[in-house]
Amino acid sequence: MPNTDPQEQIVNVSGADIRVLKGGEGKPLVIFHGVEGSFGWCAYQRGLAQQCTVYAPSLPGFDQSQRPEWLESFADLSRFSLWLLQQLGLEKASLLGYGMGGWLAAEMAAMCPQVVDRLVLIDAAGIQPQQAEITDIFLHGLDATRQMAFFDAQQAPEHDTLFKRKLSPEERETRVQNQESAVRYCWRPYMYERSLPHLLPRLRMPTLVVWGQEDRLIPVECAELYRQAIPGARLEVLPQCGHYPHLEKTEQFIGLVRDFLK
Amino acid sequence: MFLMRFTERAYVAYSAEDVHNSFRSAVRLTFPNRHFNPALGADLYNEYLDEYEYSDRIGFDGLMLNEHHNTPTCLGATMNLEAAILARTTKNAKIVLLGNPLPIFENPIRLAEELAEIDMISRGRLVSGFVRGTGIETWATNTNPVYNRERFQEAHDLVIKTWTTPGPFRWESKHYQFRVVNPFERPLQQPHPPIWIPGIGSPETLVWCAHHHYPYIYLETDPQITLDMMEIYAQAAREVGYEPGPQNFGYLVRIHVQDTDEKAYKVGEGFLVGNAGVGRLPLPGDFMAPPGYNSREGVKRLLEQYKHSLKPDPLYGGVDGAGWDKVVETNRVIIGSPKTVIRKVREMLSTVRPGILGVWTNDGTISHKDTMRCLQLMEKEVLPAMKEMGKELGLPGPFEQAP
Numbered sequence: 001m002p003n004t005d006p007q008e009q010i011v012n013v014s015g016a017d018i019r020v021l022k023g024g025e026g027k028p029l030v031i032f033h034g035v036e037g038s039f040g041w042c043a044y045q046r047g048l049a050q051q052c053t054v055y056a057p058s059l060p061g062f063d064q065s066q067r068p069e070w071l072e073s074f075a076d077l078s079r080f081s082l083w084l085l086q087q088l089g090l091e092k093a094s095l096l097g098y099g100m101g102g103w104l105a106a107e108m109a110a111m112c113p114q115v116v117d118r119l120v121l122i123d124a125a126g127i128q129p130q131q132a133e134i135t136d137i138f139l140h141g142l143d144a145t146r147q148m149a150f151f152d153a154q155q156a157p158e159h160d161t162l163f164k165r166k167l168s169p170e171e172r173e174t175r176v177q178n179q180e181s182a183v184r185y186c187w188r189p190y191m192y193e194r195s196l197p198h199l200l201p202r203l204r205m206p207t208l209v210v211w212g213q214e215d216r217l218i219p220v221e222c223a224e225l226y227r228q229a230i231p232g233a234r235l236e237v238l239p240q241c242g243h244y245p246h247l248e249k250t251e252q253f254i255g256l257v258r259d260f261l262k
Numbered sequence: 263m264f265l266m267r268f269t270e271r272a273y274v275a276y277s278a279e280d281v282h283n284s285f286r287s288a289v290r291l292t293f294p295n296r297h298f299n300p301a302l303g304a305d306l307y308n309e310y311l312d313e314y315e316y317s318d319r320i321g322f323d324g325l326m327l328n329e330h331h332n333t334p335t336c337l338g339a340t341m342n343l344e345a346a347i348l349a350r351t352t353k354n355a356k357i358v359l360l361g362n363p364l365p366i367f368e369n370p371i372r373l374a375e376e377l378a379e380i381d382m383i384s385r386g387r388l389v390s391g392f393v394r395g396t397g398i399e400t401w402a403t404n405t406n407p408v409y410n411r412e413r414f415q416e417a418h419d420l421v422i423k424t425w426t427t428p429g430p431f432r433w434e435s436k437h438y439q440f441r442v443v444n445p446f447e448r449p450l451q452q453p454h455p456p457i458w459i460p461g462i463g464s465p466e467t468l469v470w471c472a473h474h475h476y477p478y479i480y481l482e483t484d485p486q487i488t489l490d491m492m493e494i495y496a497q498a499a500r501e502v503g504y505e506p507g508p509q510n511f512g513y514l515v516r517i518h519v520q521d522t523d524e525k526a527y528k529v530g531e532g533f534l535v536g537n538a539g540v541g542r543l544p545l546p547g548d549f550m551a552p553p554g555y556n557s558r559e560g561v562k563r564l565l566e567q568y569k570h571s572l573k574p575d576p577l578y579g580g581v582d583g584a585g586w587d588k589v590v591e592t593n594r595v596i597i598g599s600p601k602t603v604i605r606k607v608r609e610m611l612s613t614v615r616p617g618i619l620g621v622w623t624n625d626g627t628i629s630h631k632d633t634m635r636c637l638q639l640m641e642k643e644v645l646p647a648m649k650e651m652g653k654e655l656g657l658p659g660p661f662e663q664a665p
Contacts, residue, residue, distance in 0.1 A: 187407075
């Protein structure tokens with residue numbers, strides 16, 4: 001069994017120090033977090049690290065990763081993250097992202113498809129739904145959003161550790177900064193880029209789209225829009241699951257992704 | 263001393279239950295506009311304008327207007343329209359806009375044009391205040407809160423340059439770009455109308471105002487905290503080589519007069535549903551300050567302020583618990599007969615020492631009839647007394663002594 005415990009490394013990109021957790025063995029897999037920032041090293045990452053070398057960066061402005069002053073838009077974030085791959089020494093890697101991180105992975109793949117081995121999009125933002133709406137998490141506030149994010153929090157063993165423990169003052173400050181960063185990148189238009197669905201048809205890498213059937217933050221309709229836009233993409237919709245399949249249906253999720261990345 | 267009259271122009275025809283049942287029980291931003299009746303709105307706008315016109319005739323030096331969005335607590339959604347009407351229908355008082363929320367404007371040049379027109383129509387009576395706007399304004403206009411302060415400063419610089427630099431010129435800044443800045447209409451007051459800035463004391467704004475010699479108007483902040491914040495301004499002023507005086511500071515206070523103390527006590531209670539709204543439920547914090555709206559330093563300062571004010575200051579937060587009696591006893595709202603009000607205003611002026619006094623005469627459920635009576639009583643006794651006090655206490659306004 002490979003050692004799946006992570007090590008933290010600091011990678012400098014454009015003068016900014018970026019925190020990256022790295023663990024496991026195998027082909028490289030880079031995981032991009034959502035608007036809440038890094039959840040640390042979770043069970044699903046340990047599961048994937050048995051098969052891949054997992055890199056989990058904290059994006060600029062999140063979790064004490066620095067943000068260069070010029071970096072202000074989602075397009076900037078995408079270009080910066082491609083540079084991050086280069087600084088990590090990854091000529092080609094699989095990308096996995098959830099929520100905002102899924103949007104980021106899709107943008108990176110559309111910008112520079114040759115560096116993406118395989119693409120995994122989990123309940124990803126980025127495409128404007130045609131029927132429903134992407135829930136305005138800033139308007140609903142943090143507590144309500146967390147409740148909406150889960151179909152059944154009790155089926156997510158890490159839920160209480162992640163969301164119910166008392167935060168230290170430093171962690172509270174980090175949470176505020178993470179929210180600010182999410183607002184900076186995603187405020188308007190809210191959580192999508194009009195051009196993205198028009199650029200995705202150029203993708204040729206194998207793509208897996210995973211979605212919680214009961215996602216109340218990003219409607220499952222967006223999963224179908226991703227599937228339609230990306231040639232050959234496979235869609236897996238998990239029943240009785242909310243916005244975080246990797247937390248709520250961890251074993252099933254690990255199995256799906258490991259099979260796909262084999 | 264410069265005396266200006268103010269009301270937020272409230273709309274109160276909805277119930278506490280309506281607020282309670284709205285999204286996140288908020289009276290601002292998401293409170294459904296089905297609760298607004300335009301027929302009643304038509305009456306209210308006209309009554310509020312009547313009150314301002316009367317205030318001009320009875321000797322107020324200024325008519326103060328403000329602007330908020332998506333809220334029944336203030337009908338001034340486009341304050342410049344009311345200002346334009348008053349520019350034509352009043353004769354003497356300055357028209358004091360406190361203020362236009364700069365960050366929400368996509369085109370500050372259009373704003374510069376509107377203000378120049380108001381200044382000309384009023385024959386040079388415009389005081390052009392600017393604000394960052396509350397978080398609600400940011401939400402209502404979908405302006406990214408992270409850039410609120412940057413947009414405020416850029417828009418301010420662009421408006422001032424538009425007024426003072428011969429066009430055409432080109433403007434390229436981070437948030438605003440214009441090829442040909444050359445509005446033909448320029449303000450009557452040269453080099454531009456006076457700029458005053460209202461707020462509740464964010465330290466960055468205080469320093470910025472001091473550096474620009476802009477008077478800062480404290481919006482009914484706790485008196486002791488107001489004095490502390492004045493010191494932040496004063497230190498910043500000294501850094502750039504001048505000593506500020508009363509002419510650099512304004513203070514807005516709710517002051518309501520009736521024939522007797524008893525009547526004022528009863529009518530004045532209507533203030534309580536003023537800017538907090540009918541139902542007086544607290545707004546979600548992220549409505550007033552979405553992520554990124556305040557700097558880290560600003561947040562710390564506000565938290566200290568609230569920590570201080572929640573307990574001893576019955577006007578904010580604790581008012582329902584403390585009750586109207588406590589609000590009145592502590593003079594956080596000044597009410598009474600003319601004699602009582604004159605005494606209480608003197609006490610307040612002696613402590614805070616502003617050169618600009620914002621007289622917030624009515625709000626919430628205080629009726630038009632009671633407001634008009636309040637203004638009549640102010641004309642006869644209170645305004646002349648306040649003007650005397652300004653002289654006696656050495657409180658020059660910004661038109662008597664340059665800030």
